[in-house]
Amino acid sequence: MPSAAAALRTRASVFAALGDETRLGLLAKLTNGEPLSIARLTEGTKLTRQAVTKHLRVLEDVGVVYSIKAGRESRFALDPRPIVNAQAYLLHVSRQWDDALARLKALVER
Amino acid sequence: MPSAAAALRTRASVFAALGDETRLGLLAKLTNGEPLSIARLTEGTKLTRQAVTKHLRVLEDVGVVYSIKAGRESRFALDPRPIVNAQAYLLHVSRQWDDALARLKALVER
DNA sequence: GTCATGGGCAACCTCCTGGTTGCCTATGGA
DNA sequence: TCCATAGGCAACCAGGAGGTTGCCCATGAC
Numbered sequence: 001m002p003s004a005a006a007a008l009r010t011r012a013s014v015f016a017a018l019g020d021e022t023r024l025g026l027l028a029k030l031t032n033g034e035p036l037s038i039a040r041l042t043e044g045t046k047l048t049r050q051a052v053t054k055h056l057r058v059l060e061d062v063g064v065v066y067s068i069k070a071g072r073e074s075r076f077a078l079d080p081r082p083i084v085n086a087q088a089y090l091l092h093v094s095r096q097w098d099d100a101l102a103r104l105k106a107l108v109e110r
Numbered sequence: 111m112p113s114a115a116a117a118l119r120t121r122a123s124v125f126a127a128l129g130d131e132t133r134l135g136l137l138a139k140l141t142n143g144e145p146l147s148i149a150r151l152t153e154g155t156k157l158t159r160q161a162v163t164k165h166l167r168v169l170e171d172v173g174v175v176y177s178i179k180a181g182r183e184s185r186f187a188l189d190p191r192p193i194v195n196a197q198a199y200l201l202h203v204s205r206q207w208d209d210a211l212a213r214l215k216a217l218v219e220r
Numbered sequence: 221g222t223c224a225t226g227g228g229c230a231a232c233c234t235c236c237t238g239g240t241t242g243c244c245t246a247t248g249g250a
Numbered sequence: 251t252c253c254a255t256a257g258g259c260a261a262c263c264a265g266g267a268g269g270t271t272g273c274c275c276a277t278g279a280c
Contacts, residue, residue, distance in 0.1 A: 008134055018125040019125035020238090021122040071248070147227090160228090184226085
């Protein structure tokens with residue numbers, strides 16, 4: 001099992017990978033389940049293919065996306081597991097907050 | 111209502127704000143509901159007070175934290191709303207993914 | 221009043237990030 | 251076979267992010 005510090009680092013890098021407009025756009029294109037080539041993903045982005053490639057590498061590094069080579073093109077597909085993980089973490093944080101507030105409220109009302 | 115593009119930008123900046131180990135640590139300290147001063151938040155971070163202040167400003171800019179002045183110190187507290195928002199978005203993405211997979215699967219099996 | 225403490229502001233530095241361009245390789249189709 | 255298309259690699263660049271230091275102001279304690 002990963003240490004708490006390592007988990008924190010991993011979590012931070014997933015959020016960092018999501019913290020870019022372009023990359024969120026790429027993810028959105030991939031949520032329909034169909035793996036897309038870099039050329040297809042570049043369409044409609046105002047960016048160079050190279051720039052898009054870099055963004056895809058960032059997403060790949062945190063595991064939210066993976067690539068499979070198909071002939072001369074490499075298709076990227078989404079892996080929702082890190083996303084689900086991040087989602088669960090945020091849920092955890094907001095729950096903790098709710099609990100804390102409830103406790104404080106009870107303390108005041110007593 | 112915000113345009114879709116603006117919503118995307120907002121979302122990206124929230125994730126970007128969460129995409130740093132130090133800031134996740136600060137959030138963790140604030141999830142128990144008690145507003146903390148900058149000095150308190152700096153304790154145990156190996157960082158300068160100034161550095162911590164900068165991180166708090168980043169969190170404040172995206173609304174995940176707010177400050178209230180209390181005498182000579184300014185206390186920071188968590189506002190879970192942007193976090194809940196981000197959490198809902200990630201849930202949405204993973205749900206979309208699930209639906210897409212189910213559709214593809216049905217298509218193959220037919 | 222005096223002093224320690226909490227914090228703001230600004231300058232500065234380094235390194236990473238996002239982006240570009242140029243060039244090269246490989247694959248698939250005509 | 252020849253050419254267009256899909257990508258990879260490396261160099262390069264500007265700007266922003268994270269961090270420090272130094273100095274100043276305000277407030278609370280004594």
